[in-house]
Amino acid sequence: MKAAGVVVEYNPLHNGHVHHLRETRKATGADVIIAAMSGNFLQRGEPAFLGKWERAELALRSGADLVFELPYRFATAQASEFAEGAVTILSAAGCSSFCFGSEDGDILAFEQAADLIGKHRDRYESDVRRLVRTGMSYPAALSGAYSALPQPDGVPAADLTRPNNILGYHYLRASRELGTGMKAYTIGRSGSGHHDLAPDAGTGIMSATGIRRVVLSAGTMDGITGAVPPATAAALQRWREAGRPFGSWDEFWPLLRYSIIREGSGKLARIAEMSEGFENRIFGAAAEAASFPGFMERLKTKRYTWTRIQRLLTHILCGMEWEDYRSLRSPRYLRLLGMTPDGRQYLNENKKTLGLPLVTRAAASDDPMLRADIRAADIYWLGIGGRGPGSDYRTPPILIGD
Amino acid sequence: MKAAGVVVEYNPLHNGHVHHLRETRKATGADVIIAAMSGNFLQRGEPAFLGKWERAELALRSGADLVFELPYRFATAQASEFAEGAVTILSAAGCSSFCFGSEDGDILAFEQAADLIGKHRDRYESDVRRLVRTGMSYPAALSGAYSALPQPDGVPAADLTRPNNILGYHYLRASRELGTGMKAYTIGRSGSGHHDLAPDAGTGIMSATGIRRVVLSAGTMDGITGAVPPATAAALQRWREAGRPFGSWDEFWPLLRYSIIREGSGKLARIAEMSEGFENRIFGAAAEAASFPGFMERLKTKRYTWTRIQRLLTHILCGMEWEDYRSLRSPRYLRLLGMTPDGRQYLNENKKTLGLPLVTRAAASDDPMLRADIRAADIYWLGIGGRGPGSDYRTPPILIGD
Incomplete structure (x- = not known):
């Protein structure tokens, strides 16, 4: 079975994500889609709107076959470490390709960007340092140094001022540097931009930020039913009915x-x-x-x-x-949050060749990286109320659609 | 002006405490009474029912003239360190005597106890260690080792199985070991014992535990008005009306x-x-x-x-x-929580001979012992709600009755 990887947060999962999963399968020709998904805290440094188990279930109902948790250490790190962690997991899980959503939507533009920075690395890095010294933020400095590089011939290099392009560039770069051999694909993000609040008129796609805002301000899910699959609306509704506040x-x-x-x-x-x-x-x-x-x-x-x-x-x-942060350098396990029957079959066929130990019962492990994941999950539940701390230890992987 | 010291928690202040303050003044012939009072966390390892500023005000309205905060480091320590901290503060504040409440009510019994343990120290300490090794709690071992000592001639030694007697013994011992020269007095606790819940039929005195329980279970202060001065009932009522939960x-x-x-x-x-x-x-x-x-x-x-x-x-x-705990050995300041006009006059007359620096504005100090007090106060307010953290830095000493 052929596997393709995606890196996701699903905060919450919407129609744009369903589109990405479908197009990933089509573009890569994969039999199973493997998601490396953040736990209860996200890369923007925010608590997730819904818990990780809920979001894993939505992923499995919307096109993913296996969901592995991106450890806290990487899920909440700056883009380059986030990408290294995610790419390591997808590669260890046996993916032969990965596919990310981007504003540019053309993988050649990312290859150009990676080549360009690779070719001018010394100049690029000294420019970054210089700009940071002037008081500029690190991402702004990266972007400024990149813009100053001479444009290559042929396809223009990706615009690394846009958020999904930046992550995409880091996936590509991490995959090259780690020598994973995974083939990279990208799908253009259609419809609403990262922070647009209104649904796109043509596609009905609404950004996750927009969806969260509608859910928080309205008593019903009516305002988002055109933008999310029914499973997402139902999960949000169940969360609310359980008396839980949405994570923020x-x-x-x-x-x-x-x-x-x-x-x-x-x-x-x-x-x-x-x-x-x-x-x-x-x-x-x-x-x-x-x-x-x-x-x-x-x-x-x-x-x-x-x-x-x-x-x-x-x-x-x-x-x-x-x-602890410095000592936790690279993912050390594949923590399974959930699977479909196809995902289970894939795991059965490949369990002996996985690049990292598979963790299906967290209670059985004493890895400090995993303990940090569990701690973050426990603290999330203390803030939200509901499940007790320690529940994450005992939760078995979700199995959907058997 | 002559000063006598008391060590108090006032959780909350009741008629037994008023009696103790009055009898202290009478027995010692002091012009001012100086209280070393715990902050927002108490020796039993509990949050105080009311905040320290409220309790300091009650002390000043009920017979004390100066209230100094017993630093967190000592207020929440085992009996011997609690006593050393409190006695150090009273001595530094210039007290020529101190007076504690006890079940025995006879200072000679405490002198006997201190002499007895002093005379048989090696045997006593090795007995304590032996009993602790058998799995006994430390206080039970102290009590067991003490009971095994030969009773002295004359006045029987104090019964060191009773809670106020134990503290009293530690005050006496600390005062001797520190060489304070303060004369010790004790007042028999009349009425309800430490944990009795019903008011004593003769005196109307109710234990602080009983008072807290009545306040928590009843919507009014009617059940405690015979047991506390009007100021206490009013302070409890104000606290409740401000929507604050009582500390627990x-x-x-x-x-x-x-x-x-x-x-x-x-x-x-x-x-x-x-x-x-x-x-x-x-x-x-x-x-x-x-x-x-x-x-x-x-x-x-x-x-x-x-x-x-x-x-x-x-x-x-x-x-x-x-x-931090180990590095904070002995009180390093006298933090003034409040004073009466007499207390102020005493301070004016004695400020040059105080044994420790007087702190009236916590914001002006960077002492790690004081920072721990402030931190405990801040955390108390985070749990209770109401004043923000940081308020303790800015609160000036209370001045009553000017």
């Missing part, structure tokens, strides 16, 4: 604030991604701010992007310190 | 549970008073228990007393680690 920083603000006060500036300095002196700013803001938006208002600076700050806050919330 | 572990359980999950067993081992291996039991119990009583049910053992476990949980909640 507003829900986690009391715990975040408490952990900041409890740690104090001194211990905050140990937190992963903390840069020198910022711990004092965080401590002062937590004492003063009465809400998460007010807190972020006090934290924001030109030098750090909003997502960089939120990732740091995620590490504070989840107690991820530099020491 | 039930209120802090969500934060405690989160901090346990966030730390994990590995980091819990760093917490002050943690004994080896107990961190695993705490972590496992926090994952399983859905309430504080259920949690304690899973933790209790023959070896550790309920209060010892609760003190440890207080240190987890407040992030007090062994490293």
